[in-house]
Amino acid sequence: MKRLLKTILFFGAILILQQGIHHSSQFFFEEERNVIDTNNMEPSLFFYTDSEHALNAEKKVRNQINEQ
Amino acid sequence: MRWTEDFVAITLGAFLLLFGATYFLILPLGDIYIFEAMDGIKAMSVKLDTWNTNPWQAFEFKWFGSILLLIFFVLVLGFGTTRLTERFGAFAKAFVVIFLLALLSFLLASQSDFKAAGLGYALWAIAIGIFISNVIGVPEWLKAGLKHELFIKTGLVLLGAEVLFGKVLAIGLPGLFVAWVVTPVVLVTTFWFGQRILKIGSKSLNITISADMSVCGVSAAIAAAAASKAKKEELTTAIGLSMVFTSIMMVAMPALIKALEMPEVLGGAWIGGTVDATGAVVAAGAFLGDTAMNVAATIKMIQNILIGVMAFGVAIYWSAKVEKTEGKTVSAIEIWKRFPKFILGFIGASIIFSIVQQLLSPEDSVAMIEKGVFLFSKSMRGWLFCLAFVSIGLSTNFKELKSQFSGGKPLILYVSGQLLNILLTLLMAWIMFYKVFPEITETL
Numbered sequence: 001m002k003r004l005l006k007t008i009l010f011f012g013a014i015l016i017l018q019q020g021i022h023h024s025s026q027f028f029f030e031e032e033r034n035v036i037d038t039n040n041m042e043p044s045l046f047f048y049t050d051s052e053h054a055l056n057a058e059k060k061v062r063n064q065i066n067e068q
Numbered sequence: 069m070r071w072t073e074d075f076v077a078i079t080l081g082a083f084l085l086l087f088g089a090t091y092f093l094i095l096p097l098g099d100i101y102i103f104e105a106m107d108g109i110k111a112m113s114v115k116l117d118t119w120n121t122n123p124w125q126a127f128e129f130k131w132f133g134s135i136l137l138l139i140f141f142v143l144v145l146g147f148g149t150t151r152l153t154e155r156f157g158a159f160a161k162a163f164v165v166i167f168l169l170a171l172l173s174f175l176l177a178s179q180s181d182f183k184a185a186g187l188g189y190a191l192w193a194i195a196i197g198i199f200i201s202n203v204i205g206v207p208e209w210l211k212a213g214l215k216h217e218l219f220i221k222t223g224l225v226l227l228g229a230e231v232l233f234g235k236v237l238a239i240g241l242p243g244l245f246v247a248w249v250v251t252p253v254v255l256v257t258t259f260w261f262g263q264r265i266l267k268i269g270s271k272s273l274n275i276t277i278s279a280d281m282s283v284c285g286v287s288a289a290i291a292a293a294a295a296s297k298a299k300k301e302e303l304t305t306a307i308g309l310s311m312v313f314t315s316i317m318m319v320a321m322p323a324l325i326k327a328l329e330m331p332e333v334l335g336g337a338w339i340g341g342t343v344d345a346t347g348a349v350v351a352a353g354a355f356l357g358d359t360a361m362n363v364a365a366t367i368k369m370i371q372n373i374l375i376g377v378m379a380f381g382v383a384i385y386w387s388a389k390v391e392k393t394e395g396k397t398v399s400a401i402e403i404w405k406r407f408p409k410f411i412l413g414f415i416g417a418s419i420i421f422s423i424v425q426q427l428l429s430p431e432d433s434v435a436m437i438e439k440g441v442f443l444f445s446k447s448m449r450g451w452l453f454c455l456a457f458v459s460i461g462l463s464t465n466f467k468e469l470k471s472q473f474s475g476g477k478p479l480i481l482y483v484s485g486q487l488l489n490i491l492l493t494l495l496m497a498w499i500m501f502y503k504v505f506p507e508i509t510e511t512l
Binding site: 003006007010014017018021022025029031032033035036037039040041042043044045046047048049050051053054055057058060061062064065067068 | 118176177179180181182183184185186187188189190199203204227230235238239240284285286287311314315318319322345346347348349350351354355361362363364365366368369372438442446450507508511512
């Protein structure tokens with residue numbers, strides 16, 4: 001019974017966290033949230049090869065410098 | 069021949085890289101049927117779709133790939149574990165559960181709100197694992213699959229292949245100074261601060277947090293922890309700190325830069341050198357503008373490459389200095405015996421792929437390496453790290469984890485090191501981009 005209660009609490013906490021992020025993003029970081037959603041970004045990515053944006057940025061910067 | 073865990077990790081890593089390169093290795097055969105058979109490899113690079121309220125959306129066209137991946141991992145990792153101690157059947161049975169928990173971690177990480185807040189799979193895998201081990205309990209049969217060290221070492225060999233030294237000069241010398249001069253200074257100073265001022269008892273905890281904060285967050289923490297043979301609770305502590313501060317800095321840094329009316333190039337370089345995770349750097353840079361995002365991402369990418377040098381340095385330092393008996397000199401053979409050999413797989417993969425990248429034209433390099441081998445290898449690396457974090461969580465005692473934070477020393481270490489990082493990176497970026505190389509800044 002105690003285990004079941006703790007399991008419900010664990011998943012409840014995850015749900016509260018998600019709702020908290022969802023509602024706070026409407027008030028505090030709405031603009032930032034829009035940038036992330038529009039560009040399909042993933043802020044939790046670890047390494048540069050995981051990010052298409054990082055790979056494209058490097059090519060863009062390299063080309064800009066080489067063109068000069 | 070006696071198999072060790074390091075040797076198994078190198079063998080599995082090499083196999084996975086070769087497997088990912090199969091498409092290009094058989095390209096000269098040009099047989100359409102063989103190419104169609106290759107679709108299975110692509111399907112195994114499972115990446116769940118973003119979902120908002122309906123989790124099933126994440127699995128659209130992903131079920132086949134997920135099942136194929138599970139079978140593939142059972143066979144490949146099962147081969148690895150049977151070289152060591154476990155029986156194949158016992159491992160396979162336990163591994164299925166660990167894989168499903170990893171899948172659940174990826175599912176939570178792909179929820180749109182968690183994704184936007186930067187709460188990645190590492191956090192969920194550890195949290196789910198700790199919850200199960202401390203509330204429900206881990207049955208004896210499941211322990212046969214808890215091979216977090218093997219998963220991490222194999223994942224690091226794959227990560228090594230992605231460390232391409234040709235990228236170092238992408239933004240020229242200013243980028244190199246910001247990413248490759250400030251970072252080691254901050255790393256060494258933070259480690260020294262932890263030992264001498266904070267007097268942190270565990271050197272491996274100290275170096276794992278220092279590397280995590282100064283180099284590139286979670287991936288650097290994994291590499292430093294493996295090189296210094298840190299305890300699983302120590303790696304969990306470092307990752308937890310990194311994820312919390314990355315989420316804060318991702319929003320706070322651009323706000324500060326905007327308030328100070330800082331130029332985009334300087335702001336981008338500052339973000340790139342200080343925010344831990346690559347994804348958060350890209351997002352924080354994008355909050356300022358395209359130029360800031362490009363500079364930030366490029367600086368971060370150059371800093372990411374430092375991970376191999378850092379892991380090698382830590383492994384040598386640990387073998388020669390930390391593990392030596394007081395008052396005795398350590399011979400080269402002794403250092404070799406203690407040296408974590410999987411680091412050689414990591415460095416070897418990095419050197420081989422860096423050379424291959426230099427030999428190929430830029431177009432071929434993108435097609436064959438970035439969109440070819442890496443498409444498979446980085447997916448496998450992500451899964452291996454996620455499996456490792458689930459295993460770490462499942463074998464972590466919450467009380468032991470709590471004891472890591474006693475006196476708040478890890479937190480003080482992280483915050484102090486990050487403050488130094490913030491100041492030094494800003495100073496170096498300003499000197500390099502505005503005083504020494506202003507002509508490069510003008511082109512950006």
